[in-house]
Structure formats: structure tokens, C-alpha cells
Amino acid sequence: DAGVTQSPTHLIKTRGQHVTLRCSPISGHKSVSWYQQVLGQGPQFIFQYYEKEERGRGNFPDRFSARQFPNYSSELNVNALLLGDSALYLCASSLTAFDDYTFGSGTRLTVV
Amino acid sequence: GQNIDQPTEMTATEGAIVQINCTYQTSGFNGLFWYQQHAGEAPTFLSYNVLDGLEEKGRFSSFLSRSKGYSYLLLKELQMKDSASYLCAVRGSGAGSYQLTFGKGTKLSVIP
Numbered sequence: 001d002a003g004v005t006q007s008p009t010h011l012i013k014t015r016g017q018h019v020t021l022r023c024s025p026i027s028g029h030k031s032v033s034w035y036q037q038v039l040g041q042g043p044q045f046i047f048q049y050y051e052k053e054e055r056g057r058g059n060f061p062d063r064f065s066a067r068q069f070p071n072y073s074s075e076l077n078v079n080a081l082l083l084g085d086s087a088l089y090l091c092a093s094s095l096t097a098f099d100d101y102t103f104g105s106g107t108r109l110t111v112v
Numbered sequence: 113g114q115n116i117d118q119p120t121e122m123t124a125t126e127g128a129i130v131q132i133n134c135t136y137q138t139s140g141f142n143g144l145f146w147y148q149q150h151a152g153e154a155p156t157f158l159s160y161n162v163l164d165g166l167e168e169k170g171r172f173s174s175f176l177s178r179s180k181g182y183s184y185l186l187l188k189e190l191q192m193k194d195s196a197s198y199l200c201a202v203r204g205s206g207a208g209s210y211q212l213t214f215g216k217g218t219k220l221s222v223i224p
Contacts, residue, residue: 050210
């Protein structure tokens with residue numbers, strides 16, 4: 001059974017560019033959450049989507065946006081990239097909005 | 113708001129027992145999670161406590177005291193593969209119930 005799939009695994013972007021990160025949840029899971037993890041810190045909540053609706057948003061600027069598709073996969077978009085956006089972006093899949101997470105392996109984003 | 117504190121680093125000997133503490137101050141509480149994260153990898157779920165008391169799962173146990181805002185993760189019969197970061201996370205209530213707030217993690221080094 002496939003786990004949570006994230007793509008790409010690594011990405012290098014230039015300041016000011018835009019990036020799209022993708023996540024496919026575990027089959028049957030209807031909730032996807034996005035977290036940003038800066039080196040040496042715990043993950044920080046960005047968004048949660050459940051049944052294709054945004055259910056929660058963390059303290060991130062409007063440059064960050066996301067959506068969930070009818071097949072429950074999700075995209076995280078970040079516009080006007082800053083050096084400080086360099087981090088590991090984790091997607092977490094759960095059966096419902098309140099169950100424990102299964103994390104994907106993450107996308108390592110480096111902004112130069 | 114949420115504030116979660118855990119020690120930055122700990123070192124323990126193979127075969128020994130180690131206790132990793134976590135204290136939290138939150139505006140609402142709907143459960144506490146422990147995750148294990150090996151370097152460069154995604155966090156994996158270890159335990160969940162929502163009621164006071166001890167939850168045991170093999171070599172791992174987790175304790176919660178809601179009145180004290182305190183939890184600990186107990187690891188017995190330490191193995192070298194237990195060297196990892198251990199993340200304490202709290203689920204809030206109301207609007208905060210859709211997200212986990214993570215501590216910065218405790219880096220555990222197991223030495224021979």
C-alpha cells in the first residue's frame with residue numbers, strides 16, 4: 001500500500017520565483033495538511049484541507065496558498081520566494097481532519 | 113496561543129532507559145502526540161494521549177498530566193536506532209483543532 005507521496009523531493013529556486021509542491025495522500029484518506037520545517041525546528045502548520053475545503057490556516061503570508069483536488073491530492077503554492085522560505089515542506093495525510101498523521105518524506109526547497 | 117517546551121538534546125547509553133519531557137501552555141487542548149524523526153526523514157507517529165495517564169506501546173510509553181500541562185516519552189532498552197529527534201505536538205481546540213503545534217524537538221543520541 002503506497003504511503004504519502006510528495007514531489008519533487010528536492011528543489012532549488014531563485015528569489016522571487018514561484019513554486020508548486022505536490023502531495024498524494026494514502027488511499028482512503030480525505031485530509032491533507034501542510035507543514036514547514038526549518039532546520040533544527042519542529043514542523044510549523046501551514047494549511048489543512050479536508051474534503052476539498054480549507055479547514056485551517058497557520059500564520060503564513062498570503063504568498064502561500066493551497067488546494068485539494070477531487071481525488072484528495074493537494075498542491076502547495078508559494079509565490080515571490082524569499083530566502084527564508086528554504087525549508088523541508090511536509091505533507092501529512094489523515095483519515096479525517098482529527099486523526100493522527102502519516103507524513104510524506106517531504107520536499108526540500110532551497111531558495112538562492 | 114500555544115507554547116511547547118522540550119529539552120534540545122539528550123544523550124543516553126544503549127540498553128538504558130531515557131525520559132523526554134514536554135511541557136505545554138495552550139489556549140485549548142485536544143490531545144498530545146509524540147513523533148520520532150530520523151535525520152533527513154519524515155516524522156513517524158509514536159503515541160497519542162488525550163486523557164491523563166500512561167499509554168504503553170512496546171518499548172515506548174507516554175504519560176500525560178493535563179492539569180500540569182506535562183507529558184513525557186519513556187524509551188526502554190535503548191537501541192542505537194533510537195538515535196533521532198523526538199517531537200512533542202499538541203492539538204488545540206475550536207479553530208485550533210485542525211492543526212498540531214510542535215515543539216522544537218529533542219535530539220536523542222544513543223551511545224554504546
